[in-house]
Each structure stands twice: as C-alpha cells, then as structure tokens.
Amino acid sequence: MQYNNITGTFALIIIGILVxxxxxxxxxxxxxxxxxxxxxxxxxxxxxxxxxxxILYFLLFNLSFEGAGDWYEQIASDRYHxxxxxxxxxxxxVVILGFIGYFILLNKSADKLPPLLSAxxxxxxxxxxxxxxxxAMHILKNVHSIECLLYVYHFNILLLSARVIHRHxxxxxxxxxxxxxxxxxxxxxxxxxxxxxxxxxYSIFVFIVFFFVIALLELIFVLLGQGLDAPIxxxxxxADWTFSxxxxxxxxxxxxxxxxxxxxxxxxxxVKPIRLGTRRNETIVVNRQLCIANAFxxxxxxxxxRLHKKIRTFYDTxxxxxxxxxxxxxxxxxxxxxxxxxxxxFLIFLYAFDKRPEQRIARQYSYKGADKx
Numbered sequence: 001m002q003y004n005n006i007t008g009t010f011a012l013i014i015i016g017i018l019v020x021x022x023x024x025x026x027x028x029x030x031x032x033x034x035x036x037x038x039x040x041x042x043x044x045x046x047x048x049x050x051x052x053x054x055i056l057y058f059l060l061f062n063l064s065f066e067g068a069g070d071w072y073e074q075i076a077s078d079r080y081h082x083x084x085x086x087x088x089x090x091x092x093x094v095v096i097l098g099f100i101g102y103f104i105l106l107n108k109s110a111d112k113l114p115p116l117l118s119a120x121x122x123x124x125x126x127x128x129x130x131x132x133x134x135x136a137m138h139i140l141k142n143v144h145s146i147e148c149l150l151y152v153y154h155f156n157i158l159l160l161s162a163r164v165i166h167r168h169x170x171x172x173x174x175x176x177x178x179x180x181x182x183x184x185x186x187x188x189x190x191x192x193x194x195x196x197x198x199x200x201x202y203s204i205f206v207f208i209v210f211f212f213v214i215a216l217l218e219l220i221f222v223l224l225g226q227g228l229d230a231p232i233x234x235x236x237x238x239a240d241w242t243f244s245x246x247x248x249x250x251x252x253x254x255x256x257x258x259x260x261x262x263x264x265x266x267x268x269x270x271v272k273p274i275r276l277g278t279r280r281n282e283t284i285v286v287n288r289q290l291c292i293a294n295a296f297x298x299x300x301x302x303x304x305x306r307l308h309k310k311i312r313t314f315y316d317t318x319x320x321x322x323x324x325x326x327x328x329x330x331x332x333x334x335x336x337x338x339x340x341x342x343x344x345x346f347l348i349f350l351y352a353f354d355k356r357p358e359q360r361i362a363r364q365y366s367y368k369g370a371d372k373x
Contacts, residue, residue: 011341023056023152030156034163046106046160050099053153063331064147065139071239071246081239081248083139088234091131098128105164110171118172122165129161131231134243138235141242262339263287266332277365284365289336289343291364296346298364299354 026049033039067082068075075081084091101121110118136154143150235241239248263273263285277286301308326332350357 009341015338019056019149023053023149026053027152027156030159030163034159039163042163043106046164049156049160050102053156057150057153059334060147060149062328063334065142066328066331071237071244071248073248075248080142081241081244083135083238083241084234085237087237088230091231091234094124094127094131094231097124098131101125101128102161102164105168110168111175118168122168125161125165129158132157134235138242142240262326262332262336263290265326265329266336267329270333271336276367278368279365283367286365286367288361289339291361292343292346292350294364295350295354295357295360298360299350303353 026045029040029045030049033042033045065080065083068079069081070086071081073081101124104113104117104121105125113121132154136151139147139150235243236245238244239246263271265271271287271289273285273287274291275286277284297308297311300311326335347357350360354360
C-alpha cells in the first residue's frame, strides 16, 4: 500500500514536470535568448520548444477540442465542430512551409544563404505567424482554465520567429557594411548607406518576395478549386469558434458515465477491459479501475452515508460533464492514465477498511450473462 501511494505521488510529480515545469523553463529561456546579444544554446532550446511543445499542444488540444465534423454535420452536444473547415485544410501547408523557413534561418547564417531563399524563408515564416495568431484568436471563444496553456506555445513560436528574423537581418546588414567598406568608391555615400542600414530590417526585397509568396499560395488554392478566399473560408466556414459564420444543425443528445466511458472507449491495451457488466439493466464494458472506484463508493456509502452524498454530488457535478468530452479512444486513454493515482488511493482505502476488498471489487457490475471480453 505504501508503495502504491509513493508511485501515485511520483506520477503526479512527473506530470507536473512534463506539463508545467519544462514548458515554463523553455519559455523563460527563449525570452532571455530573445533579449540577449549572445543567446545560449539557441538551436537546442528552439528545437526542444518546437517539437516538445507541439506534442503537448496536440495532446491538450485534442483532449479539449477534438473536432467531430464540419459545421453542417450533426454531432453530440458535448463535442466541437472542426476548428478549420476540412474543405480548406490545405491552408496547413502554410504552417509546414513556415517551419521549414524557420529551420533554414536558424541553421544557416545569412552569408551562406542565397538572397532569394533567404527572402522566401522569411516570407513563409511571417505568413505562418499570421496564421498561428489568427488560429489563436479563433479558438479563444472556447478556451477556459487549463486550455490557456495552448497560448504558451503560440507565444513561444512568435518569440522564436522574431528572434531568428532579427538575427538574420542583422547579419545581412553586417554583410552589406563589409562589402561597402571594401569598396573605397562607395565611402562617399556613407550618409545614404547609414540610412539604408537603419531600414535594413524592412528590406524592400523581402517585402517584394513576401507578396510574391502570397500570390503563389493564392494560385495554389485556385488550382485546388478552392478560390482566392480560401484562407478566409478556412476559418469562417466553421461553427463553434470565434470567426465561425455557419449555424450547425441541432446537437445529438448524449448520455454517459465517467469511468464507464473510459472503460468502453479506450484502447484495450491501455484501459485493460476485463469483462462485460450490467449497469441500470444495460450492458457495459468493465475494467478494474471502474470496479475499484465503484467498490470505494459502495464502502463509503455503508460507512458514512453523509460523506457519500457529498462525494456523489461532487462526482455528478464534475465527473459527468467530463465524461461528455471523452469522445475518442485517445481521450479515454489519457483520462485513464490521469485517474491512476486516484485509483490507487481508492484501493489503499479499500484494503485499509474492508475485510474482503477483492471480493467487493469483483462483485461490482455483475453481468447478467456469460459473454466475455
């Protein structure tokens, strides 16, 4: 029992480190690098921020807002329609090209890049940031509490992009100054040169290429049959979000039970269903976590009915709404893992106060039949 308690505490500490501590350290490091003339471990920290942050972003976003269909599809009331219209999902190419541009600028100094490739990389990176800022505002309508962590990633991407563009522009200005210094005939134009240097971060060439890139993307959208307004419709041809302009059909009523949903909905290798059971005359899938939780509730009801009533009220208030968000195997798997420490606490309680804990656990949700998983 002591081992289980220690394991549960250790698991919570690990989750805290992975979800809060590491992203916090990376963010602070990125801010310091952005403000410093001599950033430390810039490439290493940038790579960890982008890839590690993307994994956390994907998990949190899908746990909170996993899309269930386009705006015209009828879905359960607890679910969300797609954030980006699937008809215009090709807009994600901007994100891919933007990150490619970022890594080119991060890993290559200005003197090793052809001018055109340099300008194209900056242009795609700017477009990617326009998209990610728009996306951040698009989901704002449904962001609450824990989902605010999504904006940590958006902030870091913006910060890293600003840093790499600023560094690249400074390198370009230095190259320009060196070439001028080598040519004595141009020294008479020092006043004009200084003005050009002061405006180097707003390079005309970059802006020309920037608009060329936009025109090229628009051409791609047209060739794909999506029209010139595809980037706009990707956000507006949706429902439930900030920029949505479509009215979805009425939702499908949905009913569920927290741990029952986990047991039935997760991948078998993760949630480990053990048998079928009966709940309110309906057949359900049962795993050990569900049985332990129900056995704990049963024991509490026997020992302290008043405490049980409070626990039951809390469960109905918070557990049931959460069950309405468990709409995919991945979400069920995540909830199962998150609930593990609580399962161990229930088990410790049962072994501490029940004479026959395993018998109590085994009789939960007895199945009126002979089928097995």
